[in-house]
Amino acid sequence: MSASPDLYNSSPSASSGLVLDKDGMVALVEVLAGRGFTVVGPTVRDGAIVLAELKSADELPYGWGVELEAGRYRLRERADGAAFANAAGPQSWKQFLHPAKVRQWRADRVGEETVFIAEETSTPRYAFLGVRPCDARAIAIQDRVLTGGPHLDPEYRGRRAGALLIAVECTEPGGTCFCVSMGTGPTAPPGCDLVITEVVDDDGHRFWIRGGSQEGDEILAELPVRPADPATCAAARAGVAAAEDRMGRTMPEGDLRELMAGTLDAPRWDDVAGRCLTCGNCTMVCPTCFCTTTEDVTDLTGDHAERWRLWDSCFDLDFSQLHGGPVRTSPRSRYRQWMTHKLGTWYDQFGSSGCVGCGRCIVWCPVGIDITEEAAALHDWTRSEASGEAP
Amino acid sequence: MDTDRGLAGESGRPHARGPANSHPLPTLAVWKFASCDGCQLTLLDCEDELLGLTEQVRIEHFLEMSGAEGPDGGRAELAGRGPYDLSLVEGSITTAEDAERIQHIRRISRRLVTIGACATAGGIQALRNFGDIDEFRAAVYARPDYIATLETSTPISAHVPVDFELRGCPIDRRQLLEVITAHLVGRTPRIPSHSVCFECKRRGTTCVTVAHGTPCLGPVTHAGCGAICPAYGRGCYGCFGPTSRPNLRSMVAQLGRDGMSEADILRVFRTFNAASPEYAPVADLAAEQQDTPGAGTETNPERPA
Numbered sequence: 001m002s003a004s005p006d007l008y009n010s011s012p013s014a015s016s017g018l019v020l021d022k023d024g025m026v027a028l029v030e031v032l033a034g035r036g037f038t039v040v041g042p043t044v045r046d047g048a049i050v051l052a053e054l055k056s057a058d059e060l061p062y063g064w065g066v067e068l069e070a071g072r073y074r075l076r077e078r079a080d081g082a083a084f085a086n087a088a089g090p091q092s093w094k095q096f097l098h099p100a101k102v103r104q105w106r107a108d109r110v111g112e113e114t115v116f117i118a119e120e121t122s123t124p125r126y127a128f129l130g131v132r133p134c135d136a137r138a139i140a141i142q143d144r145v146l147t148g149g150p151h152l153d154p155e156y157r158g159r160r161a162g163a164l165l166i167a168v169e170c171t172e173p174g175g176t177c178f179c180v181s182m183g184t185g186p187t188a189p190p191g192c193d194l195v196i197t198e199v200v201d202d203d204g205h206r207f208w209i210r211g212g213s214q215e216g217d218e219i220l221a222e223l224p225v226r227p228a229d230p231a232t233c234a235a236a237r238a239g240v241a242a243a244e245d246r247m248g249r250t251m252p253e254g255d256l257r258e259l260m261a262g263t264l265d266a267p268r269w270d271d272v273a274g275r276c277l278t279c280g281n282c283t284m285v286c287p288t289c290f291c292t293t294t295e296d297v298t299d300l301t302g303d304h305a306e307r308w309r310l311w312d313s314c315f316d317l318d319f320s321q322l323h324g325g326p327v328r329t330s331p332r333s334r335y336r337q338w339m340t341h342k343l344g345t346w347y348d349q350f351g352s353s354g355c356v357g358c359g360r361c362i363v364w365c366p367v368g369i370d371i372t373e374e375a376a377a378l379h380d381w382t383r384s385e386a387s388g389e390a391p
Numbered sequence: 392m393d394t395d396r397g398l399a400g401e402s403g404r405p406h407a408r409g410p411a412n413s414h415p416l417p418t419l420a421v422w423k424f425a426s427c428d429g430c431q432l433t434l435l436d437c438e439d440e441l442l443g444l445t446e447q448v449r450i451e452h453f454l455e456m457s458g459a460e461g462p463d464g465g466r467a468e469l470a471g472r473g474p475y476d477l478s479l480v481e482g483s484i485t486t487a488e489d490a491e492r493i494q495h496i497r498r499i500s501r502r503l504v505t506i507g508a509c510a511t512a513g514g515i516q517a518l519r520n521f522g523d524i525d526e527f528r529a530a531v532y533a534r535p536d537y538i539a540t541l542e543t544s545t546p547i548s549a550h551v552p553v554d555f556e557l558r559g560c561p562i563d564r565r566q567l568l569e570v571i572t573a574h575l576v577g578r579t580p581r582i583p584s585h586s587v588c589f590e591c592k593r594r595g596t597t598c599v600t601v602a603h604g605t606p607c608l609g610p611v612t613h614a615g616c617g618a619i620c621p622a623y624g625r626g627c628y629g630c631f632g633p634t635s636r637p638n639l640r641s642m643v644a645q646l647g648r649d650g651m652s653e654a655d656i657l658r659v660f661r662t663f664n665a666a667s668p669e670y671a672p673v674a675d676l677a678a679e680q681q682d683t684p685g686a687g688t689e690t691n692p693e694r695p696a
Binding site: 048 | 573637
């Protein structure tokens with residue numbers, strides 16, 4: 001970030017920035033590819049809007065929206081033809097920045113010696129097109145978790161350092177979204193290379209686009225853009241402002257960190273444990289959950305070994321396997337560990353909440369367990385405890 | 392583990408383990424009980440690894456592969472001579488003779504690993520455990536009096552101590568190699584017991600239940616297959632059996648919400664791992680589910696036919 005901060009503010013004054021039309025979006029993907037980026041963005045596949053490598057902007061989900069509820073995701077056609085008016089899908093960007101499977105090293109037994117071979121990473125330079133504001137903040141959280149301390153994760157750092165973030169502000173939250181409660185949307189955070197707001201109205205289908213870094217500006221300079229007109233800027237801002245009032249979910253008022261710390265013995269944990277399948281889906285779809293397990297493999301000869309890192313989950317019994325057995329055997333203890341960490345102890349560890357309100361854990365839970373509903377139930381319990389009522 | 396290999400040496404069968412190593416090769420035996428042979432064929436399906444495997448173990452008894460037994464190539468006996476370092480056991484116990492034979496095989500095996508749903512949970516033939524064996528016998532065979540069989544199909548672990556149980560109908564080739572490889576170096580096999588959902592998410596498959604309304608047993612099913620079925624758009628039908636401590640009450644309720652009737656729910660659990668003790672409460676839970684208003688009464692309109 002080198003130029004004037006005003007230009008890079010996500011809510012710039014009257015009519016800064018530029019306007020790109022649909023052909024301009026095609027040019028954007030071409031320019032990114034020409035600069036050597038592997039462009040990844042939303043596209044329709046298998047009845048969902050997934051994140052995949054895009055060869056052309058034509059693959060963006062133009063005319064597709066989603067209907068989100070607890071445990072339910074359905075594609076819906078949109079009459080307005082918008083490309084980015086769809087809330088979080090089944091995947092998050094962590095599958096590219098913090099992949100599910102990574103080989104860390106190999107070793108060969110040569111004679112009497114063991115020779116270690118460091119993994120040569122040839123990570124592509126990713127351009128992430130269509131990063132939702134909640135997800136951009138999730139990336140910032142994983143930045144702190146995986147590269148913020150004294151022990152850097154080289155795999156994440158390598159992938160993240162080269163990645164170009166093109167955020168798209170949210171104008172269409174889903175029924176399970178609550179970024180407003182978490183303070184993580186619907187406007188884009190600073191730190192994105194480009195910020196786009198999609199506008200579809202009587203004046204046409206267009207994208208208000210602003211640079212957020214030198215590289216973002218350089219890319220803008222290669223695109224067929226026109227200066228932003230006040231009407232487009234106003235429509236874009238109105239769309240984002242309206243999104244703020246259309247959140248499908250809210251978190252209870254008050255300090256969630258205190259709520260978590262003060263409700264460890266609440267009977268509600270037994271209630272949710274009765275529904276929880278401990279399948280691990282919530283953690284796998286969460287854009288900030290980062291836990292992994294390490295697996296060493298050998299081949300039949302025993303002369304070749306590899307170490308792999310795989311996504312793991314606090315819902316896995318093996319995850320808390322210590323000497324003598326797993327520590328968190330009950331589903332109650334595992335669900336509580338996940339939720340209290342996400343909303344509470346994450347602050348102690350990383351200085352923020354671990355939740356960005358994207359709603360994926362609600363949607364992709366096969367039995368529709370809703371973190372906002374659970375938080376509300378815990379909140380109600382503390383109030384009834386305080387007033388001496390029976391819960 | 393060197394002491395393990397000594398066993399083969401004592402029986403007078405010295406085999407070099409690689410050119411620079413004078414340890415005798417550990418011996419492997421493959422056994423069949425009531426089963427379809429698919430799991431033991433998985434060993435022969437290890438086409439790229441099979442030659443390498445024969446450099447690491449001596450396959451002493453494997454009737455699917457050879458009628459000979461041991462280094463002298465003598466005719467194999469059904470019960471085998473032994474002793475063997477590693478026995479892979481396929482199939483369930485359904486006859487009195489097999490109940491005797493598994494005792495013998497246990498005695499001549501240093502380590503005994505069951506392969507597949509039959510050996511681990513009684514297999515599809517354990518459906519007899521829920522019915523009348525005489526009725527089945529009369530319905531299936533022209534001369535039922537020729538058929539001597541037990542009333543139940545039981546897993547190997549109901550008869551002898553088992554060192555490791557490998558899941559699946561059939562087992563996964565990579566997991567079988569992992570079990571053998573781990574045995575060779577004396578480490579624990581890397582066979583996670585979490586849900587199939589882990590495998591779906593790790594490979595980036597969109598959840599078929601959430602996105603399509605397709606009923607799926609993945610959340611309560613033991614991983615290991617690599618989540619093949621959901622990757623092709625169909626629900627998991629549980630051929631790897633239950634995860635450790637599955638929440639069947641919640642799963643059964645969800646299957647009802649996804650449009651399955653009581654009979655469908657009972658049927659989907661009573662397949663390859665019908666006699667898994669974890670599945671025992673399913674019948675009652677499915678009946679309870681049927682009594683819940685609005686559950687299991689209509690098929691989800693968006694569910695693929």
